[in-house]
Amino acid sequence: MRLFFRVPTVSALLAAVAMTLVLVGCGGAAAKETITVYSGRSKELVEPIIQQFQDATNIEVKVRYGGTSELAATILEEGKNTPADVFWAQDPAGLGAVSPRLTRLPDSLLSQADPRFRSSEGRWVGISGRARVVVYNTQRVKEQDLPTDISGFTDSSWKGRIGWAPTNGSFQAMVTAMRKQWGEEKTRQWLLGIKANEPKAYRDNTSIVNAVGTGEIDVGFPNHYYLFRFLQEKGESFPARNYYLQSGGPGGVILVAGAGVLETSKHKDAAQRFVQFLLSPVAQQYFASQTFEYPVVEGVRTHRLLKPLSDIQSPSIDLSDMTDLEGTLKLLRDVGVL
Amino acid sequence: MVDVSVDRATPRARRVGRAATVPLPPALVWVPAAMVAAAMLLPLAYLLVRTLGAGGEALDLLLRGRTLAVLVRTVLLALAVTGASAVVAVPLAWLTVRTDLPLRRVWSVLTVLPMVIPSYVWGFILVAAFGPRGMLQQMLAGPFGVERLPELYGFTGAMLALVPVTYPYILLSVRAALWGMDPAVEEASRSLGHGGRSTFFRVVLPQLRPAVAAGGLLAALYTLSDFGAVSLLRFESFTQQIYVQYQASFDRTMAALFSLVLVGLTVTLLVAEARARGRARYYRSSGGAVRPPHQVRLGPWRWPALGFFGLVVFFGLMVPISVLAFWLARGVAAGEPLRLVWSAALRSVYASGLAALVTVAAALPVAILAVRYRGRWSGIPERVAYIGFALPGIVVALTLVFFGARYATPVYQTLGLLVFAYMVLFLPQAVGAARASLLQASPRMEEAARGLGSPFLRVLARITVPLVRPGLLAGAALVFLTAMKELPATLVLSPIGFSTLATEVWSAASEGFFARAAAPALLLILVSAGPVAMLTRRQGWHR
Numbered sequence: 001m002r003l004f005f006r007v008p009t010v011s012a013l014l015a016a017v018a019m020t021l022v023l024v025g026c027g028g029a030a031a032k033e034t035i036t037v038y039s040g041r042s043k044e045l046v047e048p049i050i051q052q053f054q055d056a057t058n059i060e061v062k063v064r065y066g067g068t069s070e071l072a073a074t075i076l077e078e079g080k081n082t083p084a085d086v087f088w089a090q091d092p093a094g095l096g097a098v099s100p101r102l103t104r105l106p107d108s109l110l111s112q113a114d115p116r117f118r119s120s121e122g123r124w125v126g127i128s129g130r131a132r133v134v135v136y137n138t139q140r141v142k143e144q145d146l147p148t149d150i151s152g153f154t155d156s157s158w159k160g161r162i163g164w165a166p167t168n169g170s171f172q173a174m175v176t177a178m179r180k181q182w183g184e185e186k187t188r189q190w191l192l193g194i195k196a197n198e199p200k201a202y203r204d205n206t207s208i209v210n211a212v213g214t215g216e217i218d219v220g221f222p223n224h225y226y227l228f229r230f231l232q233e234k235g236e237s238f239p240a241r242n243y244y245l246q247s248g249g250p251g252g253v254i255l256v257a258g259a260g261v262l263e264t265s266k267h268k269d270a271a272q273r274f275v276q277f278l279l280s281p282v283a284q285q286y287f288a289s290q291t292f293e294y295p296v297v298e299g300v301r302t303h304r305l306l307k308p309l310s311d312i313q314s315p316s317i318d319l320s321d322m323t324d325l326e327g328t329l330k331l332l333r334d335v336g337v338l
Numbered sequence: 339m340v341d342v343s344v345d346r347a348t349p350r351a352r353r354v355g356r357a358a359t360v361p362l363p364p365a366l367v368w369v370p371a372a373m374v375a376a377a378m379l380l381p382l383a384y385l386l387v388r389t390l391g392a393g394g395e396a397l398d399l400l401l402r403g404r405t406l407a408v409l410v411r412t413v414l415l416a417l418a419v420t421g422a423s424a425v426v427a428v429p430l431a432w433l434t435v436r437t438d439l440p441l442r443r444v445w446s447v448l449t450v451l452p453m454v455i456p457s458y459v460w461g462f463i464l465v466a467a468f469g470p471r472g473m474l475q476q477m478l479a480g481p482f483g484v485e486r487l488p489e490l491y492g493f494t495g496a497m498l499a500l501v502p503v504t505y506p507y508i509l510l511s512v513r514a515a516l517w518g519m520d521p522a523v524e525e526a527s528r529s530l531g532h533g534g535r536s537t538f539f540r541v542v543l544p545q546l547r548p549a550v551a552a553g554g555l556l557a558a559l560y561t562l563s564d565f566g567a568v569s570l571l572r573f574e575s576f577t578q579q580i581y582v583q584y585q586a587s588f589d590r591t592m593a594a595l596f597s598l599v600l601v602g603l604t605v606t607l608l609v610a611e612a613r614a615r616g617r618a619r620y621y622r623s624s625g626g627a628v629r630p631p632h633q634v635r636l637g638p639w640r641w642p643a644l645g646f647f648g649l650v651v652f653f654g655l656m657v658p659i660s661v662l663a664f665w666l667a668r669g670v671a672a673g674e675p676l677r678l679v680w681s682a683a684l685r686s687v688y689a690s691g692l693a694a695l696v697t698v699a700a701a702l703p704v705a706i707l708a709v710r711y712r713g714r715w716s717g718i719p720e721r722v723a724y725i726g727f728a729l730p731g732i733v734v735a736l737t738l739v740f741f742g743a744r745y746a747t748p749v750y751q752t753l754g755l756l757v758f759a760y761m762v763l764f765l766p767q768a769v770g771a772a773r774a775s776l777l778q779a780s781p782r783m784e785e786a787a788r789g790l791g792s793p794f795l796r797v798l799a800r801i802t803v804p805l806v807r808p809g810l811l812a813g814a815a816l817v818f819l820t821a822m823k824e825l826p827a828t829l830v831l832s833p834i835g836f837s838t839l840a841t842e843v844w845s846a847a848s849e850g851f852f853a854r855a856a857a858p859a860l861l862l863i864l865v866s867a868g869p870v871a872m873l874t875r876r877q878g879w880h881r
Binding site for chain 2: 036042043044045062063064065066067069070071073074076077078079081082083167169200201202203204206207209210211214215216226229230232233234235333336338
């Protein structure tokens with residue numbers, strides 16, 4: 001009778017693997033300062049620009065990638081022992097949740113970003129902007145038939161043609177903007193009106209844009225940049241395009257991904273240098289041209305396919321005013337959307 | 339006609355005397371088992387800590403009609419997925435173990451592989467292939483003018499995405515049970531005039547009951563805790579409600595309360611499974627050498643059997659691989675660089691391999707305690723082993739963040755803690771398989787060896803472990819495959835920069851870069867095939 005593993009073979013194999021991993025993991029000078037970034041932004045999107053920062057400075061950046069909400073919850077559970085120096089989040093809600101744990105950023109840093117795109121307490125700063133848009137299927141909808149305000153989609157002619165993502169953070173931020181600009185009652189009416197049109201609830205923006213492209217739905221309410229990923233992968237023939245609502249209503253609110261430095265960080269200077277770098281023209285240009293997002297500082301050219309920020313009729317809502325997510329969730333539950 | 343149906347008190351499935359004959363467990367069994375149980379209780383402790391702060395509002399939210407409706411729907415989905423999985427898995431297992439089906443080895447590897455595809459990737463693939471306007475519709479649009487396929491979303495879609503991931507649980511545990519089954523009983527049945535079919539339904543199937551129940555329990559719990567597939571297929575599930583809590587408000591209190599409801603459901607399912615399992619014993623009561631089981635000649639039946647296998651492998655493997663290959667090809671054609679992330683593959687195999695070893699090692703004392711020393715308390719570690727598996731991955735991950743960052747700072751976010759997290763998440767897979775095998779192995783041999791003066795550890799290494807080898811290997815395979823695709827704990831708890839194939843796939847797919855997600859996803863299937871082949875090969879009787 002034998003043991004169920006040939007012990008020498010297995011342990012030799014494991015030892016070899018372990019050696020390889022150690023060799024892969026080591027290397028590099030020890031004198032470097034190291035900071036840890038918790039990034040709710042995907043590796044696909046931000047790895048190149050982080051690499052540029054490392055090349056330009058003597059600071060090594062270790063990045064933990066994950067979902068913004070999962071990482072925010074992780075930081076909260078870690079408490080004062082968090083290894084994170086910087087939290088880089090997809091949305092203001094994620095930043096809002098951990099903002100009690102964030103340190104106040106210097107004014108020199110904050111002042112670089114548009115006041116709309118930073119925390120009023122100075123605890124985080126926007127890094128890149130994303131506009132809420134309507135995405136429509138070009139084969140099934142003509143652009144001129146689209147309403148100028150998002151309230152137009154409560155018309156019964158849109159019945160069965162709409163997709164949305166009620167569980168998604170950006171969508172909920174838009175509803176918060178509605179409550180700010182329109183008030184509770186009008187927002188409730190809008191939600192009920194859309195609900196009466198039997199919208200299909202998707203998981204996220206990617207799924208919405210995908211569904212509009214295949215013609216599963218005619219219109220959807222995502223952030224603007226997801227479309228460009230599909231155009232990149234599937235070519236110009238992908239039959240979906242963005243439509244910017246012209247009314248200046250909350251349907252076209254500009255949201256940000258942003259970053260803050262943890263109060264418990266032992267490398268605050270290096271961490272701030274990292275945030276500073278993300279606001280530099282090099283990094284801002286990277287976001288504008290590679291991830292199709294909007295720069296948050298002046299003087300950076302947006303991608304040629306992007307409608308310039310100055311041409312967008314967006315409501316002037318202070319993002320740090322939009323922290324009342326509880327109220328938004330309550331409303332979404334009350335009307336039976338969540 | 340003599341009835342030899344195998345029920346509780348047949349001569350074969352003999353009860354072990356009275357409770358008085360059960361010896362007290364040695365410290366070498368109960369101490370490690372208790373330690374494992376303590377580890378498995380960590381998530382529960384965390385949830386209780388977090389729920390203590392919950393106010394009446396949280397309770398209102400839990401008790402509102404919509405939440406309860408979602409809960410009921412989720413339970414129905416779990417039952418439907420489990421039933422469908424059993425219907426697929428039991429014939430597959432029997433055909434690969436007990437018949438002369440051509441290419442058995444190949445089939446037995448291929449039919450396990452669908453589970454290695456993460457359920458959120460299944461979600462993306464199903465929508466792409468069979469969505470209302472997916473690839474199938476595009477194919478049918480030309481010749482038949484099909485404008486739209488019937489709605490895939492909702493219950494049906496969630497089932498279609500979950501069955502391929504869950505049926506291998508039942509398949510592997512039933513297969514192990516078939517290997518370990520004493521052929522003498524079937525021979526007796528046949529000699530008493532029962533035909534093949536009658537023997538199958540009256541003798542083989544009842545003996546498989548614990549294996550089906552053990553695998554089915556895992557399938558049901560997997561469905562309860564899944565988030566990826568259900569959310570993409572637009573089925574509003576209870577776990578999705580938990581995720582919404584984290585996602586939207588970072589409200590850990592509400593999420594904890596909801597998670598406790600899942601724990602409650604798990605307890606209910608455990609009780610149901612224990613009932614289904616009964617108190618029967620399934621080992622040989624007679625002495626003598628064990629023969630390989632009787633092999634059924636399929637004759638012309640091999641064609642429908644092959645057709646069934648073809649169908650399962652087509653939907654479980656060919657469809658996903660084709661969709662992924664299509665994405666990859668389209669991306670490469672559009673100028674995407676082809677990135678084969680071998681280092682991530684290596685890390686996946688390394689971490690999952692360690693997880694399989696550690697988890698099987700932890701499962702053995704738990705299973706031995708539950709099976710060999712049956713008493714009032716001995717079954718508890720085995721039962722609490724299921725808590726981690728039934729909870730959404732993020733809850734277990736945050737549990738270990740909570741305890742790790744506070745009380746185990748030196749090991750926090752190290753490989754050791756990640757492997758520990760995998761153990762907390764996947765232990766029941768190994769315990770279930772080990773237990774099923776132990777039930778089939780007679781304790782007489784162990785007793786004899788001990789009676790002859792062999793020390794406990796030697797009996798364990800020389801007798802018990804070899805006897806339950808099929809179960810241990812099945813457990814190791816399951817843990818390995820699920821660890822390969824694990825996401826939430828890997829993201830939060832791995833050493834920083836430790837990307838795996840699963841995180842590579844997620845990182846690209848979540849942003850809509852399907853072409854970039856395809857290569858690591860294909861690699862995940864490919865890399866998993868090797869260990870599955872090895873484990874399946876070693877599961878057999880010979881050697």
